[in-house]
Amino acid sequence: MVNGDQHRTGPKKKAPARRKKTAPPSGDTEMVQLLTADGERVSHPDYDIDLSDDDYRNLYRDMTIVRRLDSEGTALQRQGQLGIWASLLGQEAAQIGSGRALAPQDMVFPTYREHGVLWTRGIDPIMPFGLFRGVDLGGWDSRKYKFQMYTIVIGAQALHATGYAMGVTMDGKVGGDDGEAVIAYFGDGASSQGDVNESFVWASVYNAPVVFFCQNNQYAISEPVIRQAKAPLYKRADGFGFPGVRVDGNDVLATYAVTKAAVDNAREGNGPAFIEAFTYRMGAHTTTDDPTRYRDSGEVEEWKTRDPIARLRTFLKNEGLADGDFFDGIDAEADKHALDLRERVIAMPDPQPSAIFDHVYAEGSTLVDSERAEFNTYHASFEGSDH
Known part of the structure; x- marks a missing residue:
């Protein structure tokens, strides 16, 4: 399968400076935005970026392919x-924008929904499907990709x-060209967990x-964010002594700009930051959830008008950066990725029962070896039996 970085090869042409309007007053003046819901490019006094034409097109490609792969995950579960699937539908801009803002040496600590960030790190999209299919633990080389394992325990990754x-910091890997930063992803629900708040203290x-x-994304499973926070989440950073910012999480450009500024600052040794990407979970929390029981269709329809992919598509069309052939080509490529993914997921072999003893200890264990032998003897006793 073509990974998410292959389209990055070749020389990049710098786009000519475009005329940008200053963002007009809106209902949320605290939120950083560079691309309105109507696809209009605006500027921000503290966060702004100038990307090449290819960069804009590649961000659209990233989001479109990731959404298609995600929808295939939902279909496979149905x-x-x-066994289960956690969809990212509606959160593509937050994940692609932040993921593409990271440097290769930065380390990522995800939840179980960061399929878009995973794509930006060049990991084969099939990797988490072993976890959700129940045939492995979703393992990949976290050191190679600078992307840790999916975390099911809410907030533990913080x-x-x-x-x-x-x-x-203790290894002296801050500051300079080779400085490193770390990013931890979590949802609004996890912000109420003790682990997350404790991590704020230590950081x-x-x-x-x-x-x-x-x-x-407005909901901790079925609980709206207003049930756990009466003030914007990003303001919590003030109480811990580091900066916080709210960004339009459906704006891939703003998310990229804000994340890049934060990780660059951290990499230079200037400490932690908190980013609240204000977005919306368009689908269910997972495929075991029924969102119609706790939110009305009008709310979902309103958020559809802020779709992250649609607004970037409008921007590309209005700026003359892409035409129908380009969009059709991206859709076809996304379908090809999805078909390849489907075939490989279905072909995944079931693990041997004794595989539960593998990789418990890096260098083996006498106790585990004896337990494996006992288990294999017990399992073999059923051979030829109808039970």
């Missing part, structure tokens, strides 16, 4: 090929990320180079 970032006190990236 057809009994996966502490893991903070500890890792503290180690980065602040130790000036750790970590960016806390909260995808506020």
